[in-house]
Amino acid sequence: MSINKAKLTETDIITKFIMPAVQDAGWDLMKQIRQEVKLRDGKVIVRGAIAMRTTVKSADIVLYHKPHMPLAVIEAKANKHEIGKGMQQGLDYARLLEVPFIFASNGDGFIFHDKTNPAQLETRIELSDFPTPQQLWQKYCAYRGYTEAQLPLITQDYHDDGSGKAPRYYQIQAINKTIEAISRQQNRILLVMATGTGKTYTAFQIIWRLWKSRQKKRILFLADRTALIDQTKKNDFQPFGTAMTWAKNRTIDPAFEIHLALYQALTGPEEHQKAYKQVSQDFFDLIIIDECHRGSAADDSAWREILEYFTSATQIGLTATPKETEEVSNIDYFGEPTYTYTLKEGIEDGFLAPYKVVRVDLDIDAQGWRPEKGQVDDNGELIEDRIYNIKDFDRTIVIKNRTELVAQTITSYLQRTDPMAKTIIFCNDIDHADRMRRALVNLNPEQVAKNEKYVMKITGDDEIGKAQLENFCNPKKAYPVIVTTSELMTTGVDAKTCKLIVLDQNIQSITKFKQIIGRGTRIDEKFGKLWFTILDFKKATELFADDRFDGVPEKIMVTKPEDIIEDEDGSFIDELTGVEPDTEDGSTDGINEPEQDYDSGSGSDLGEMDSDWGDDQDEKRFIKFQVSGVTVKKIAERVQYYDSDGKLVTESFKDYTRKTIQKQFTSLDDFTRKWQNADRKQAIIDELANQGVIWQALAEDVSKDLDPFDLICHVVYDQPALTRKERAENVKKRNYFTKYSAVAQKVLNALLDAYADEGVQAIEGKDALKANTIVAFGRPLEIAKKAFGGAKQYNAAISELEHLLYQSSNEASKKLA
Template sequence: MANKEATARIKINKLLEESGWRFFDSKEGKANIVLEPNVKLTTAQVSALGDDFESVKNGFIDFLLLDEKSAPLIVLEAKAEDKSPLVGKEQARKYARSQNCRFVLLSNGNLHYFWDLTQGSPQVISKFPGPDSVAGYKKFEPNPQKLVDEAVKADYITLTQLPNYANEAGWKTDSERPEFIDKNKLRFLRPYQLRAVQRLQEAVKEGNSRFLFEMATGTGKTLTAAAIIKLFLRTGNARRVLFLVDRLELEDQANKAFVQLLKNDAKSIIYKEQRDDWRKAEIVVTTVQSLLYNGKYQRLFAPTDFDLVISDEAHRSIGGNARAVFEYFIGYKLGLTATPRDYIKRFDTNKPTTRDPRELERRMLLDTYRTFGCESGQSTFRYSLLDGVNDGFLINPVVVDARTDITTQLLSDEGYATVVEDELSDEDEGETYFQRDFEKKFFSENTNRVFCETLMKHGLRDPISGEFGKTIVFAVSQAHAAKLTQVLNELADRLHPGRYQSDFALQVTSQVLGAQQYTINFANNKLLGNANFLPEYRTSKARVCVTVGMMTTGYDCPDILNLALMRPIFSPSEFVQMKGRGTRKHNFLEELFDQDQHELVRHPRKTAFKLFDFFANCEYFEEKFDYDQVLKLPARITSAKPDDDFGGGQPPAGTYQATETDAVRTFQEQQIGLEGMKIDRMFFEKFEDQVTADDVLRQQVEAGQWEQATEYLVKTFFDKPQEYFNLEKLRKAAGVDRRLTVREVLEKAFGRIPSFKSKDELLEEEFGRFVLDYKPADAEHIVAMKYFFKAYITDGRLRTILADGHLTDLNTNPSFGMADYKAVPANWRNLIPTYIKDYVPLNRFL
């Protein structure tokens, strides 16, 4: 017991120091930690503690943390590693009251809780909040009743934009009102948006702190979120709001919307643009990937820094281990999603989880509903696409079924699954799901031409200029997108000689430099120029964007008239997102500057859009897709035994094998220390000097274009004569005990991270995410669970033993034996491996 108490204390001491607390006076400031011998309770206080007081404490508080005036701020109650921190809950509450402290920390060194005694129950945290963070949080005194009682009407946002709008002449005059609203860009909440806000107020009254809004694409989730943000800030129930998105283009889009809607009440910023001043803003917008990468969210923020966290497109932005970012912060949580609960599917638990995109889809959706306390599938508020169409706010598509004999082959149950290239992915997925075979077998030059000709012949035309309507084409891959773009430009040049000069269609994928800006310019009608047919009419010269996955989620371009699915889709939410790009209404007269010509346009409003479906995707989801089916997942395929150097066979091609003998001239052994050889250290320094001197690479890094930067680095610097830089050489030079990624070496070279994390540091991070997600109640077994968690990731033999069910082999397994396995509670023996298979990229730990 004494050893477990001592181990817990050592860990707690380290966690306190890492968060900025001080045991001794230093140049950073006076000591702000008082240990138990210095904080003795009075006899009356000891007596008041009752039977639950641990006699070994002799009436002392474990740790008392002080504020900047050396006044008591937090009581930290420490428990031994084999005890749950919660057993000291009431004891700590009495300690805190005796010292007039509002905050309590409960910890056994592995599992930690933060408790605001004025706000409900203790919450699991993975990092202790620092002195500054808690000092700021102390000034925060939320009152949920104020939030519940706040009157929210249709003009809730309008009153922020223009407080006296109702007294303006333009508003009072009925005939001038539409122009007045348009000129001042006033936004009124639609009835269903108002119901969403009011439903959240009801949920808060019911004692809930987590909410999920299920709203169809095009129904104004951002405007609704703005109203929620104002509600929390105005009523004093939030000091600062974190808005998480999953794509770079949505980051800028969301921030601009909040600036326009709330600038008179709150300051909104993008975190990466104001890293040093983010505390001065009430709304901080960022991508979840940027915070998740290398555990940045723990280094940059304390758990108490945000009182409301909103996840846009929640099933994507908190999918997988990104959920740890969301769970890291205490306080209220709101998720926004366009994916209906009907798409949640069951799966065969007897089959191992794979990276099948359909299974990942199901997993992400279930994670979303579980995260927001909606395991039943009932969201806090729901407004579907059909609701929007029936209420006159959205448009249903005109489906053009244009399948061919070849494409119908993909409708089998075993059909081909393709990976949509994620523009923000930091990991090497390691699988392509037959993507190359797919293109080779199904996309001949003739097939691509048939697709494009059908689209050009039957697509809707712009009602003002008569030219081909703005269109998004979804391709299988970047290579396929390039082929389609070429064909479309050839067809356009044939129909309109000299008009477009290869500007009709544009490839918009992650490999194209400036692709993100292309998406913005397309929405703003200035992609490659504008007014190509009518000088008075501003519309994008480029008429077609060919993409893979960049323009699926949250992309707002209401004047889209055609969508073309030139690829099969197996993900329901992906299909909904793609279709949603065309559902918004639009008045094309907004871009016609010659007022005299307005009356000449007979049908200026968008009342329909065409969805060209070349793979019977609509039929698949309408008729053949069984939303209640049990997914039969294929077994994992391994190509080599864990202990075989070459997979049990011959060495791979290119491996050096000596064919001649030679005499040994010298023989000398030298043990290299942890600092490595000087030549190794110089090798990495030389690499840093070269890459940081490259202007193109520097610009890409500063712009956050990590995918382009990593591709450029590999192409320009890796495996070139003279140095032959590569990841393995750089890993050895840096003395890192695990595999590195290209992005990591880039971030280290450009000073974005101070050093590379060790294998064990990454393992600790991953386990912390697991604890945040599952919040294990049997915390006394947390040490055994952590040992199992780490061993399962790092020990390939252990994974094989458990997968094969040969538990007796644990008796001879050196790193994790039968006694270790039995120490893990039975219910966690399956859950931990399942979690790791789903959310932990094992290749990082090789």
Template structure:
């Protein structure tokens, strides 16, 4: 047989696997199957190797070649057959689907794409798929070019807008792979879901795969899909599209998004059973050996076209070698999401980096916080130790932890790396925990009353148990204080993790790898490493657990003695992990012992070394988070309108090596010299760096700016005076506050007058008597939203306070908590319907008393105590919601007492009449 004939035998098998009925031209039977592949079909330019028919109509050709053929050389031949006239078939347009194949390598081109381009595919597509594609007015790639509308930017950070926009440009250019590099904490998953939503809605994608590193991250991604609300639709993502988190090897045919680990994808394709625990281990921690390559063969149950796009969250080294064939299997666009790329990452994604957002940029923008490194070193950690033969010691089973007391047969030497694996030294663990406690209380967070939320990375599950026992002992606390969050935790790890995020306890959590990557715990302020890490990228991700910024209110909720927003986290290195690896991100704080005043003075004098500039930028970023808007405004005025975070950002940007190189190239071009990054001299780079630093540091030449920054820092510190006693000399609002209150009231009344015909709630009061139309909560909500938005910012609290300051004698309930329905009272008071401003609930209570007194006087039998209790419940609901109907009996306050069924038993046919009366008389 010729090499081409051998290739054709294999191609026949592949077409058959994909669902095609392969026939010789002489035995042609186009009714034998939906898809028929006819060998040697005659055309006016010669016989085509295969012509593909779907539903008796020709749709494509396959050009078969020998195993060693370079397929790009034969594309013209395939195109010629596609444009030829087929014997006994009349077709005005060329056949759209073109394949070239050696059986080992197959290329595919869709001639209907804009700028049709061949791509390598693992196998042939199924006839049902090609029929479906033909039935669509445009191809996927044409839709990506022509049908993607402009991205709404509401609720998106600038870096997220840039990532989605640039990713869609990459799709429009038909680039098969793209990389999104975003710092941990910048919202990679939210960005990806935004893109997924647009690809489904506007791109017409059939199904998208979201690959995650571990099962836990799959669970977290699933929750984020459930929580996501698109900007152009009020429904949740999962109300619009089916999302399947794969927990078995069955693909839901109706799922439009599938969340899976790459291990499970391999199991599905290969048919090999999966060890559930394999999905609990980050593939960053798996060491590849030569015989671990994951070979993949075609699986008819999961064809190559099963997914149109594959988003790879935290794309790690394993996808470039160990599991690469799983990704190569699918005919899909590949999108990588990572905070920590390396050279292999860039290479795998064809150097198509569509978005870059570094950790330093995220700190400068306030998305993340900077960090400091605090080292703890012990003698045994560094040097190990020795146990002599015949010593009586405990021996413990790693899994059951059962102990036996026996003598050592021989001397046992161990080093620091063997700790907590072959040898456990309780004293070493205890010394580290004791030193951490002392350092946090006296040096790191000396003003905290409670332990800051702390995460400890352990080597193994057994090591985690030893650490927990030591933490509880050293801190003298109970079980709730310190918990284990691992896949093997005795308690539900998800509930522990939720408590760690949101509740006071646990203060300290110990993990191995369950929350080492991707899992957010924003209140974290201390990371203790009691394990080293093999992978640089994995270490970066582990550090990322602490970078998330958090506002004062949210931090104060779990750490009550925190006196500001989260401004940093501290990495405590107890095993030399920081020294054993070179990391991509680095602590911005390089001179922790130098005061802010001295850093400012040093930069002004001319100290422009990296450590000084980075430390100053870090201090300014932290300070900006602690100051109020008024103080920040004073600093900005002194800096010529530049805000404090921007001053810090300019310092960081001045040291950015890429920007320095760009500046040097531009300077060379101005001088008429052509330069590239590779040909720049050190002298040219130094000149550019000096120039950028001079510009960034120029504002600090002004002593006034340095003084106001230092004064702002000192304002954060307090001296407690317990000697001089105070007394009241005046009580009342200041004149300035009264003027502001008048302005607030005027804005409110002007808005009402200007919009009384446009907004339903205002139109109700001006035009409609309450007997003709019921005021609804939706009307009030519409008015509330219009008033609360910029530039008015007129909330019910602000308006009530303003009226109280100006017309105190006519305003009641100034100290009570405001409800949205209090806006009704504000409108009535503003337009003169009421002479007194009081909470709507007070008005409703008064009217209810009059209404029920009148009813009891008119009825043959007064309302029973149980009926009266239910009427009061209905009254309270009306005060909070403007009205009541039958559907409202599903709410808890009614449902817990029997709901609509109970109300109907109490009031019978009177129920609807009573509700209508109360709606009319109690509110409007």
């Protein structure tokens, strides 16, 4: 009996035609073929307090030479479509995987897109002519220019612990490109990957493949903070087991092959501190430099000498923020990045959390403060007579009421959103972090009474605070909730559930700014972390305007403290969490000041770094004026968003919905016609949701009694709206049910009632006939057959029911007459 292809689903086409053709060509089902390969997670869209992911389609089939070494993409469609219908979709997946071979099929054959043959990019081939693994691999090697000498390293297996954990598509690209570069004898490599995208895991897989192939036998992993080494050893590098050691006590033990070390443990200003000289210059074959934008970037850095001593080793720099200033350059040392994956790409792919910004402006910051002639501070020190401004506060002078107001604003924000939301407050220095902690403790007595670790200072000088860093980062540990810091937590801290980042620190460095923002960009869906908020008191977020910043915010609000502190009815929080249009550009009208190298000590504390020689530094006596009794007041507020042109505009969520839908439907008639003609209304609803129209949030803003059709007619086209209940009642009044059997009439009435309560999905959903009010009539197939004459007749009745629900575009107008 012949198969009627036209009636087969896409899944049937894959199972009955495509997979047999691929396997007949010699592809191994277990090792070389993967189906339904999801490459992205789906961008998180935030509307108010509601967050959702966009729907992500998966590549139907990906073919591999070996696991994590992709070669080709196959995109299938049902036979009712043209044979090459899936090509553009396949090309998109191939771009992410960086593979040159794309096949599209409807079961009749394949359209083969071959980037290795630019003279004839696309050809049609029969099912029986699908290329073998050897044919594609040979073409791929020629395309990439691989030599026989390169192949053993390029084809070395990834680490697989059997847990099912697999590298993401961009990690595969970074790993494979690095291995390929090393196979070509490239010895300086830079990987630029946004914070939270798994740089350390990527480094582990690179090291593993080089180590297992014996291309690199002794490896050094360098970092500048204890927390980074500790996290690396316990987590990603754990499979190295007994081959790995943490080089402490200024000792390099040649018995081990994988060495983890702090820069500070290997060198110092005195010759006896230069532990790296204990071994020969060719001892290490490979050096990985984590966070290489910091100390190792500068030519005259004390830490650069380690890299220059082991100059024959392959050196790989990892960073989220390649430092490029007049004085410091990573690119000068490492060369152009071998691979880059940006914050913007991470947010678009759904691997990183989006964020919104609340700017709080204080009058004293904008206007400055000048002491009276001869005025002394609280300690009797004569205050220098000049105007002090936002750059001075908490650095050269402390206005105590300002600290109290900032702490009160943070407390009120948390109380109205989530008092247990993990929060990092970045202060100017350790003294400022101390005072901020104290102010927050006094403002949160009930929370502190429950657990004294509710607010803690975590800085380099405080062993008790540093001991709590792991608990703060652990999603399973509730405490600490709020931490104050200055430099220690700017980078390398994997706090997945951090929901609030507070900026009360002078930041001019785009490098530092991106690192701080990175503390919140990790996603942890299990613990409800999909997005985060930045509360900015020092205009630091004006750095979004910098061309080197690639992750634009969901929303920027400029406000005043009492809108957070004093608004008893909660309208500020409603405004804050109620309207976040997508943004495409980070331009602002803010200032752009020259970047500062914060590693030089500008704005930082030596005590924040893990240093073995910091105590030997000569320190000049420094006076920080302490001033009480200065009134700190609010200033004006405004709510601002970025439009697609990068201009600051005032826009509500309804405005965003209107603009989004008008791009797709030119008029009310266009919309109603396409709505009525759609086989499934839910398809239109889902498509608009993927464009950022979150119906739940819009209904909260307008009315929960309207379905998406009426929400659009009302919000976008200014039409009066009918509620779902009114639409259902209008259908019942028309008595069109009388042509059906008694049972069918009861089923249709029950479906209308369900529509009135839940919306159109209650009619169209696959479980519509399983509702409690309908199940008494029998099983779905039984109902369709007995009440309507069969599934075809049932579907026709549902189509008619939907048509009647939305039949007259004049209904709402008649309602008002």
